[in-house]
Amino acid sequence: MPLPEFAEIWSLEEALxxxxxxxxxxxxxxxxAEDFVEFGASGAVYRREQIIDLLAEENDEDSGQLxxxxxxxxxxxxxxxxxxxxxxxxxxxxxxxxxxRSSIWKHNGKQWQMLFHQGTIARR
Numbered sequence: 847m848p849l850p851e852f853a854e855i856w857s858l859e860e861a862l863x864x865x866x867x868x869x870x871x872x873x874x875x876x877x878x879a880e881d882f883v884e885f886g887a888s889g890a891v892y893r894r895e896q897i898i899d900l901l902a903e904e905n906d907e908d909s910g911q912l913x914x915x916x917x918x919x920x921x922x923x924x925x926x927x928x929x930x931x932x933x934x935x936x937x938x939x940x941x942x943x944x945x946x947r948s949s950i951w952k953h954n955g956k957q958w959q960m961l962f963h964q965g966t967i968a969r970r
Contacts, residue, residue: 849921850927855958856929858960859929859960862877868902868904880894881894882962883963884965885963916930926951926952932944933947944968946968947965
């Protein structure tokens, strides 16, 4: 399996930032591997079904405009890559939240799926 281009993995990651994708159970199921795990910025650990349920319940206020920067993509195995980046979003109180993000994407023989994601709130 040849390694993907950054644009290919980033388009999949970015899809998970879009409200129309996040609210579509089918779309999220296609993007997340069966054994997906997330370590949330809150410190909570989420499994695939929990994330699918939570995203389906989001409303427009939950999904503010996300700006991203400092993207890197590194191979960590023959069919596995690590994507890292920073995100910034404005909170309802007017403050800005900066999160360091990392995602592991694995090719399952048919498509790339997210296997792991972590968001860590960055100190200013």
